[in-house]
Amino acid sequence: MKKTKSVKSSDAIDILHRRYVRDDAKKLAELEAVRADNAVARKIYDLRMKAGLSQRDLAKRVGTSASAICRLEDADYEGHSLAMLNRIAEVLDRRVEIRFIMKRHGSGHLAIA
Amino acid sequence: MKKTKSVKSSDAIDILHRRYVRDDAKKLAELEAVRADNAVARKIYDLRMKAGLSQRDLAKRVGTSASAICRLEDADYEGHSLAMLNRIAEVLDRRVEIRFIMKRHGSGHLAIA
DNA sequence: GACTTTGTTCTCAAATATGAGAACATTTAA
DNA sequence: TTAAATGTTCTCATATTTGAGAACAAAGTC
Secondary structure, three states: OOOOOOOOOOHHHHHHHHHHOOOOHHHHHHHHHHHHHHHHHHHHHHHHHHOOOOHHHHHHHHOOOHHHHHHHOOOOOOOOEHHHHHHHHHHOOEEEEEEEEEOOOOOOOOOOO | OOOOOOOOOOHHHHHHHHHHOOOOHHHHHHHHHHHHHHHHHHHHHHHHHHOOOOHHHHHHHHOOOHHHHHHHOOOOOOOOEHHHHHHHHHHOOEEEEEEEEEOOOOOOOOOOO
16 A cells, blocks of 8 residues: 555556456456455555554564565555465454355356355 | 365364364464465365366466466465466456454354454 | 376476565654 | 654565476276
């Protein structure tokens, strides 16, 4: 979450959407990945905020550096590992759940469970 | 999922549970990580089976080798990355959702949303 | 039996994430 | 203004994951 740019971080997705979502399947895959990474970044940020911690605070608890936490909260970061997500969840008294959610085939946008 | 050992793969968790869950917080963290990895491995296996694919089939679709898929389905594997989960989800027409679920504080076992 | 398919394990090089310190910008507090 | 706290970006060495091929075991097919 960049400090200055007014936390409207769905911008990246919207731009990609307008640029690519005209039947290009390969790009659609990338978009999905970006959307996922983006969501994770925001969730980490939200969790940290809800806990009232600075990046340095969380870093200390997790056992890493503030810059590493900052990197994880960057919406463009694509390197998330389950190991790190678990470490963060642990110190914030949470557990990580992964779900593979079926995408709609036919027409629409929306996904189904 | 090992071929011979009759797919009862909650064994590992049970063993760890009996061994550690006597107030040892550090081990509890590890257990949570193992549980998560285990769950991911099984989900990949289930998804692949539901799609009627061999490990080699899935590997080809994802763009990797069968041994890599086998590794991902090993309950002991701890190296899952979001990137790989997204790639697998994509070729099986799914998307990955990550949730940080609050753990119960007080007494019990069960987790809450 | 021989053949094929499938899953598994081992190895290694290549790619990628992590840990960490430094420097900087911005905000808040004194 | 000065100082402290915070978030960000850069860089690098280290650790980890990935890609891939080989070899093997087990099960099914012919």
